[in-house]
Amino acid sequence: MAGYDIKKLVDAGLSHFWSESYGQLYQTLGRLVEQGLAVRGEDSGTGGRRRVAYAITEQGRSEFRAWLKKDFEAPSVRNEFLLKFFLASRGEVAEVRQLVLGYQTQQGERLAEYRASEALLRGAVEGGPWPDELRHALGRVALEDGAEESAARGRSTQQALILLLTLRHGVHSAEGRLAWCEEALSALEALAVETARGEKV
Amino acid sequence: MAGYDIKKLVDAGLSHFWSESYGQLYQTLGRLVEQGLAVRGEDSGTGGRRRVAYAITEQGRSEFRAWLKKDFEAPSVRNEFLLKFFLASRGEVAEVRQLVLGYQTQQGERLAEYRASEALLRGAVEGGPWPDELRHALGRVALEDGAEESAARGRSTQQALILLLTLRHGVHSAEGRLAWCEEALSALEALAVETARGEKV
């Protein structure tokens, strides 16, 4: 694959849980070649429109397999919303509430996006063809087609299922955060009521 | 507050959703002073044990309030687990399953930690005193005490509630991810069964 393709693949299919910039990508490809984990194929095309295809080496493949088995770090420990929420703890309850409402909206929108993409993918999991939107976006990644041979059909289904499941992960996350919003809003509500009563007494 | 205190505060109370390193911290404090958003107080103490207290300026305070109201970016778009999960999509189902099992364990442990901290905090929300563990950790942040005056009790309760809610956010997130694990595992199970049947036929 060429760098451009990788970028397209990531943007199209993995954008809700991963991102790469060209800067990072080309530099990394260069480093992989230096380390013998990938080889740079011949340039095809000319001038600004030439393509450089990279291929993984045997060493690269085994390194990759080792990496897959290695521990992943726990999902990020930096949430700007929660930081603001915490730092607002001495301010007015109303302001804190506003903050949570904004978060609720944001997560609600996310959830809607995930659900829309999810609907698109359902078909391919049932052994049907990949939806055009995705086929186009993931184009050069050479998705296996579900039509012909049994083994190929199995692989295709598996790929579709896994892509679908990454989306489902987003759905579950967003749902969890929305459930939290409900809880937080009613807790703040209760606090406001209590405070008001306290002031009267 | 001094840089050291801020670091302690973040490590003790915010560690599950934020982190700062000394390098970042002292450099940032310096920049804030340059920009007139904070002032550097006199050094107290001598030699290696001196303390430098920083205080926010009026300008800093208004900048801070503006920042609180500004949009936060959606929680991070980089999840190493999901990347591995996606990239494993052409491998054996059994390996993918292993990956998910690891994630399940990790998230289960996280959930247990959150629940433990949560129990600690419950008391303070009920208007009781801050638990010693937290009082010590958050020490210099000058937590308001819930004992005396009505207004102070209100503020203290609010602070405790908000800290508790940040923890609850972690609980909801972990629960959502664990629910996903269940779903993913049974989907992979179904796939394996189907594939086996396909091969026999």
Place this chain on the structure above:
DNA sequence: TCAGACATGTAAGTCGTTACATGATTCA
């Protein structure tokens, strides 16, 4: 007395983004 916490800072380096430069090709 001596390990460990206290406390501040700097330097080096990694990781990642944005902006830019270059130039071919496609298509309205």
Place this chain on the structure above:
DNA sequence: TGAATCATGTAACGACTTACATGTCTGA
């Protein structure tokens, strides 16, 4: 014909981490 897309790359910068340097004070 000219804007958009294709495609590769570099340079500059900012955010962040790790490691180090320095010296003091506390408590077992």
